[in-house]
Structures are given as structure tokens and as C-alpha cells.
Amino acid sequence: MVTKFVQILCLILLAQCSWAIEPIVGSKQKSVDTSKDNDHRLILGAIQRISGAMKPEAEVRLSGKISHWLWQIPEGHTSEEAFNVLQDQLATQTTTLFECEGRSCGLSNDFANQVFEQSILYGRDSEQFYWVGLSDDKQPAVWIVYSSARSAKRVYAYLERIDLDQGQAEKLYGFVQKGQAQTLFDQGYIVLNQLGQNARLRDSQVGWIKGLLKEYSNKHFALVVHRYGGMENQALIERTQNEANGLLDQMASAGGFIKNLYAHGAGAVMPRESVMDRIELVELKK
Numbered sequence: 372m373v374t375k376f377v378q379i380l381c382l383i384l385l386a387q388c389s390w391a392i393e394p395i396v397g398s399k400q401k402s403v404d405t406s407k408d409n410d411h412r413l414i415l416g417a418i419q420r421i422s423g424a425m426k427p428e429a430e431v432r433l434s435g436k437i438s439h440w441l442w443q444i445p446e447g448h449t450s451e452e453a454f455n456v457l458q459d460q461l462a463t464q465t466t467t468l469f470e471c472e473g474r475s476c477g478l479s480n481d482f483a484n485q486v487f488e489q490s491i492l493y494g495r496d497s498e499q500f501y502w503v504g505l506s507d508d509k510q511p512a513v514w515i516v517y518s519s520a521r522s523a524k525r526v527y528a529y530l531e532r533i534d535l536d537q538g539q540a541e542k543l544y545g546f547v548q549k550g551q552a553q554t555l556f557d558q559g560y561i562v563l564n565q566l567g568q569n570a571r572l573r574d575s576q577v578g579w580i581k582g583l584l585k586e587y588s589n590k591h592f593a594l595v596v597h598r599y600g601g602m603e604n605q606a607l608i609e610r611t612q613n614e615a616n617g618l619l620d621q622m623a624s625a626g627g628f629i630k631n632l633y634a635h636g637a638g639a640v641m642p643r644e645s646v647m648d649r650i651e652l653v654e655l656k657k
Contacts, residue, residue, distance in 0.1 A: 612636030
């Protein structure tokens with residue numbers, strides 16, 4: 372009896388907080404659940420049908436705690452709107468691992484029934500949106516957003532979070548690198564770290580930037596440090612320039628090919644919503 376009560380309480384709390392990720396106002400919750408899965412299937416490529424069998428271009432099996440939320444979206448909103456509202460709330464907290472839209476994703480029926488086991492998500496192939504991101508927390512988590520439309524009045528959005536068991540994030544490293552590069556070139560920049568007292572890159576970030584400089588030897592990039600408050604703007608510029616130079620030295624010490632990598636201290640210029648003191652890697656356009 373106590374166990375059942377605890378399970379119900381957990382579901383209520385999940386429904387209320389959803390890690391502060393909210394759908395379009397007025398959405399009706401259709402499902403919420405949390406469970407442990409030691410062999411959870413994460414789709415990281417378009418779904419194909421080969422000899423009648425579902426064959427994703429890429430997938431990974433993960434172990435962790437799975438939480439999901441499913442909403443029906445109010446009439447008058449599109450599948451794309453429903454998707455954007457959820458994904459935008461996660462964009463600054465995550466690295467994109469894979470995304471697709473419309474028929475390029477594959478069959479909506481496969482996502483609904485084979486991937487998510489939520490038949491209500493089955494809709495028009497042309498009106499589906501799918502995104503997978505990895506948060507950069509102390510305990511990494513995978514986020515999934517999917518939306519579909521069965522008709523103008525029946526639009527659904529699905530949100531899933533996988534709290535990864537220890538060592539599972541390593542399975543995603545190759546997709547992280549690919550996703551970071553995609554984000555960098557799509558946006559023109561990528562946020563590497565939010566800053567504390569010191570500005571320093573993690574070893575994994577140094578390795579990724581080294582690989583990027585080698586693979587895209589004809590492109591130019593800058594490590595940019597931003598800080599806000601606590602001193603006059605000129606002092607902030609001087610501090611961040613020194614910190615950016617230190618990051619460049621860190622790359623050089625690690626054997627990075629830094630001929631096309633520059634350092635820039637931006638001080639308090641260019642604040643971004645939800646992100647304050649930070650290190651960015653920026654693609655320099657000619």
C-alpha cells in the first residue's frame with residue numbers, strides 16, 4: 372500500500388514539474404510515467420523499412436530511468452509550433468544528437484507504435500518533428516521531443532527524459548561530436564561552458580575542438596569569453612581577453628592546430644537569453 376502511494380506521488384510530482392519544461396498553454400495531458408529500463412532504444416537516425424522490418428539509420432541501447440509526458444495540443448496550433456515550444460526550452464541546456472522533420476524521419480506509424488509505444492502519436496508523415504539532445508549536467512540526461520498531427524484538431528506532443536546510468540553517456544560521444552558540429556555551423560556558434568570563477572575547457576572539449584580544427588582546416592574559429600557584472604566594461608573586456616588567451620594556450624599545450632583558432636574577450640557584449648557568463652566557440656565568416 373505504501374509502495375503504491377509513493378508511486379502515485381512520484382507521478383503527480385512529475386506531472387507538475389516536468390523539469391520546468393512546459394507545452395503550449397492549454398495543452399491536455401494524456402499520459403505521464405516513469406520507469407527503469409536497462410535496454411532502452413534510442414533512435415538517432417531516420418527510420419527505414421527493409422524487407423518489412425524497421426531499420427533506423429542509427430540507434431543506441433541505453434540504461435537509465437525513463438520519464439515521459441504526452442499532451443494533446445489546443446486546437447489552432449500546428450505540430451511544428453508544439454515541437455518548437457518544447458525544444459526551444461531545451462536548446463541552451465543540451466547538445467543536439469539528431470533531428471529530423473517530415474518524411475525525412477521515416478514513418479510516423481513507426482515512431483508512434485514501435486519507438487514510443489503511444490499509438491495516439493500516429494499522424495501524417497509530413498507533419499512530424501523529432502529531436503534528441505544530451506544535457507551537460509553532472510548526471511547526463513537524454514531529452515527527446517516528438518510532435519505529430521492527425522488532423523487540424525488533433526495535434527500531439529511527446530517529451531521524454533532518460534536519466535542515464537553511470538558510463539552510458541560514453542555510448543553517445545560520437546553523436547555528441549557530430550551534433551556539436553551541426554549546432555556550430557547552423558547557428559554560427561556553440562556555447563561550450565557556463566563560467567564560474569575560472570575559464571577552462573574540459574578535456575573532452577579540447578579533444579573535440581582539436582578534431583574540428585583538423586577536419587575543417589579551411590575554416591576559422593574563435594574562442595570567445597563573455598562575462599557580465601562585477602566591474603566596469605573595460606575591465607571586463609580585459610579580463611575576458613586574458614581568459615580567452617588562456618584557453619588558446621590550453622589548446623596549444625594539448626597539441627591543437629591553432630593556426631586558424633583565435634581568442635576574443637567580449638566582456639559584457641552579446642548577452643544570450645538564459646545564458647550569462649560563458650565560453651563560446653564561434654565560426655568566423657569571411
